[in-house]
């Protein structure tokens with residue numbers, strides 16, 4: 123079945139209106155005006171939890187010709203985690219090394235394994251099980267996050283992931299980027315918004331936690347388009363979101379377009395302005411896992427302001443403070459952004 127809008131989804135996929143969003147917002151940690159992932163983890167596990175990114179040696183159907191070729195315009199998977207791609211280690215060894223590396227610097231005893239690079243549900247079921255099972259050997263691992271595309275899951279894969287729930291907090295992270303099919307086509311995503319709605323429908327009720335990835339500043343999108351993505355998502359039942367500005371990385375199609383002057387990138391001021399509007403429209407109970415992105419200096423071509431993640435976060439926090447605003451301030455069941 124194909125859904126053309128979130129309004130068509132079955133009831134269990136639709137978010138019930140959060141009661142008293144202002145009261146929920148008042149419980150955000152420290153001086154933050156949004157629900158941070160670190161706050162969620164502390165509440166869930168009683169202490170700090172660190173993420174260990176691993177490379178499961180998967181590929182991507184948007185590169186191998188199954189869904190498309192060439193990948194998304196902005197995709198340079200090396201930019202996600204260059205160390206991982208270089209090391210060619212087994213998942214076990216990557217986890218072991220990750221725990222050691224983090225514990226050398228920090229007093230942390232609990233970790234989440236993040237299958238980050240490429241499409242981490244894109245393999246036969248037995249291969250997926252073998253790969254994910256590696257996580258179970260480590261008593262320090264309390265969670266597993268699986269990054270994937272909305273067109274690369276089915277009930278069998280979701281059942282497999284749900285089978286880890288008694289032992290782990292299991293997240294599935296869907297790269298959506300935008301609800302607008304014309305944008306998804308322009309960036310060569312190789313899937314549609316309807317594919318995403320189908321993924322949400324089959325994931326709802328599995329007990330898996332859902333995180334959605336969105337990019338702000340995609341080619342051809344006006345501010346109202348971006349905010350309509352927030353409005354559409356705010357109606358859905360999901361647990362977390364990762365948001366970041368469009369970045370140009372080396373060796374991507376986007377880099378060529380950028381050098382030819384065919385795209386324009388957001389300034390820090392515009393990004394902060396749109397992002398704050400975006401999170402005001404989100405439900406206050408959605409965990410915000412990411413508000414900007416980092417990439418190694420040698421990979422990031424532009425925008426330059428993305429080189430300083432802490433400065434971006436500080437600008438977002440300052441803008442919300444100036445507005446006296448918070449995540450969910452404008453969260454209601456809108457039909458579109460006005």
Ligand code: SF4
Nearest residue numbers: 182184193194197240
């Ligand atoms: S779906 Fe992910 S891995 Fe595949 S081309 Fe796009 S960004 Fe790259």
